[in-house]
Amino acid sequence: MKNKRKTTIKDIANVLNITPSAVSRALHNHPRISDKTKAAVKKVAKELDYQPNHLASALRSGKSKLVGIIVAKTNSYFFSSVVENIESELNKKGYNLIITQSNESFEKECRNIDALLQTQVDGIIASLANETVTFDHYNKIKEKGIPLILFDRGENDIGVDYVGIDDYQSSNIVVNHLVEQGCKRIAHIAGYSHTRIYKNRIRGYKDALKKHELPEDEDLLLEGSLSIEDGRAKMEQLLKLPILPDAVYAAGDYAALGALQVLQEHNIKVPEQIALVGFSNEPFTSLVSPSISSIYQHNKEIGKLVAKQFLLRVNDKNYKPVLHKSILEPELIIRDSSRKLK
Amino acid sequence: MKNKRKTTIKDIANVLNITPSAVSRALHNHPRISDKTKAAVKKVAKELDYQPNHLASALRSGKSKLVGIIVAKTNSYFFSSVVENIESELNKKGYNLIITQSNESFEKECRNIDALLQTQVDGIIASLANETVTFDHYNKIKEKGIPLILFDRGENDIGVDYVGIDDYQSSNIVVNHLVEQGCKRIAHIAGYSHTRIYKNRIRGYKDALKKHELPEDEDLLLEGSLSIEDGRAKMEQLLKLPILPDAVYAAGDYAALGALQVLQEHNIKVPEQIALVGFSNEPFTSLVSPSISSIYQHNKEIGKLVAKQFLLRVNDKNYKPVLHKSILEPELIIRDSSRKLK
DNA sequence: ACCATTAAGACAAACGTTTGTGCAAATCTT
DNA sequence: AAGATTTGCACAAACGTTTGTCTTAATGGT
Incomplete structure (x- = not known):
């Protein structure tokens, strides 16, 4: 011994x-x-x-070979599969990941950042908590000269690398699809518009309606937390309208699922009477019946792009004033919940 | 600047x-x-x-305040919620987590261990990959005097702390429940018996049948990977039997889901004709229709116990030869798929 | 065969802490 | 008031690497 x-x-x-x-x-x-x-x-x-001894070399060289990750919840399929792909790419280059969760809390996000900075991470990759509306804590990272990359939930205002999908375009695709299926009264169960991605989805939704010369009805646009319960509540609300919608586009899959439950409880045929589309392509969308159409965000691609971006940043000693924003094309996975035509 | x-x-x-x-x-x-x-x-x-500067203090003191985690996949609900609870407990004590995935691969698991050791983690918490049948790499950790704790998928042979549920007892509970509902021919879609937890579930299943003096039919016990596809295949196989089972107990929720799909495709009423029980209480079990009964593994509790165990180990300087194995009582969440009586 | 290069390492400082020991001043004992 | 103890800090080494500079020996050119 x-x-x-x-x-x-x-x-x-x-x-x-x-x-x-x-x-x-x-x-x-x-x-x-x-x-x-x-x-x-x-x-x-x-x-x-x-x-x-990693510590010794890190101390001397100033490179810890650790990368901090901040996500809202690891236990969402989207996040965990993005992280999985970041990990596999960065492992190849000798980096390890420190994964933290903000639980959608602004305060926890701040604490996570502090913890990561103390651990001397070589970079931070994050997706914002829902609560986050101010960005001083992220500027702190930038000021230290530590590479910072946001994905999915990012913010355009702070000059920082970003990888995500085109949310505006997503809504466009969804509306186009629903119109093609013959829908004329399309409701949108939306996320809170103070979050950029949800704002963009709402903009896209509205503009697409205009494009197709469909009526813009205030009653058809409902903002919320996009949880299952929220989806249920919003659907109940929609069913109380004098004229029912013939399609519902939810900005999140869980909300879509809640909506589906309510529709089935009311014996409303999906998609015949009301078509339904979700967002994120969570695994369960293909498992429920009817399966739920959903927007696929290219999880793998996002992970790989984030990793690539990070490596670019970290390998270039000289300060590089050029920002990289990678915006991916969303892809609508059409399933039974919105397939009216054969 | x-x-x-x-x-x-x-x-x-x-x-x-x-x-x-x-x-x-x-x-x-x-x-x-x-x-x-x-x-x-x-x-x-x-x-x-x-x-x-964490690195400097870590180097000098020999304590990195980092803990390595190895799981098969972060993107399973069970794992991610266990990890979430470990994190919240250990964060309080100033530890950060380095999370790695083995992807069920033995080789990746070994590489992860090496990476973690090089990063000078203060301890390692792991759940074994399916492929893992030899344990030299884990002994390496023990030899270095680094605390090691296994959860869920552990192994009794290597003397190491463990936290998990009583798998044998789980099967007992499930069979008791099904018998209570009037089932007399209970099939088991099982995991591979070379993995300890699945072996125990099989033992529990067999012993429970004996206890209730039910026939032990070879045809009713089918080992497999427990994926959705596997569940489908095994269910199809069961439906080809001359005498159909009146209940199916799957050792995994995804397999149960696959089985459910097949049953519905065959217009077999669940639970009236065949009752169904899964394992792990994945979120989707409550979302599908009929909702699937499932064994809840006390995810939160496991996470917290693992954290507590780790802190005990790491705070005690003197070598402590006493092992801690925490075995939790499983809990059956009864849902529509097995509720025949009102 | 002499000077200029180059090759291969030696030497030592540094990274930012932690920690055992030493030592003077302050406080306590009776 | 003289010794015993405690308090409060200084000093310096150490943790295991990395890295800039120096030194010596080997090689090259002419």
């Missing part, structure tokens, strides 16, 4: 009668070290089961 | 004309520092916006 001491670079140096610096350079394939020495060093390293 | 240098403990020392060591002790409320000095130090620290 005495054998606790981990082997260090010095141990290797002692064995070979060279200095620690030579060992370090050998392990990093520095050109000023002979191939013979490199081979010897690596051999001894293997034999002694040398494991580099 | 020159102001890049972060303020260190030395800067504070200079301002107050004391030594860095005094500052460090003051910040940690060391008893040998006067209250006056402590107050002064903290005041200056605030003014200079001092942020402790």
